[in-house]
């Protein structure tokens with residue numbers, strides 16, 4: 211999927227106003243500190259009016275870093291793996307017809 215060029219949804223983002231550091235991992239962050247920061251970011255995303263547009267953008271762009279649309283980097287990697295697996299199954303089913 212190709213990400214949209216339209217970034218107008220960002221105007222209504224709940225993560226503006228100095229909250230950006232909650233959404234991206236500082237150097238060396240690991241374990242419980244990372245989990246706490248990501249949980250905080252997810253809570254902000256859940257109340258964000260543009261969550262769907264943000265998540266769709268991040269998935270289409272394969273954003274490698276940060277929490278977008280309530281999904282962490284790990285969430286997006288898992289989602290991409292599931293989509294690839296599903297596409298392989300669909301191709302395989304189509305080939306066997």
Ligand code: SF4
Nearest residue numbers: 223225255258264279
């Ligand atoms: S969904 Fe989360 S990351 Fe996306 S714009 Fe809203 S608050 Fe920011």
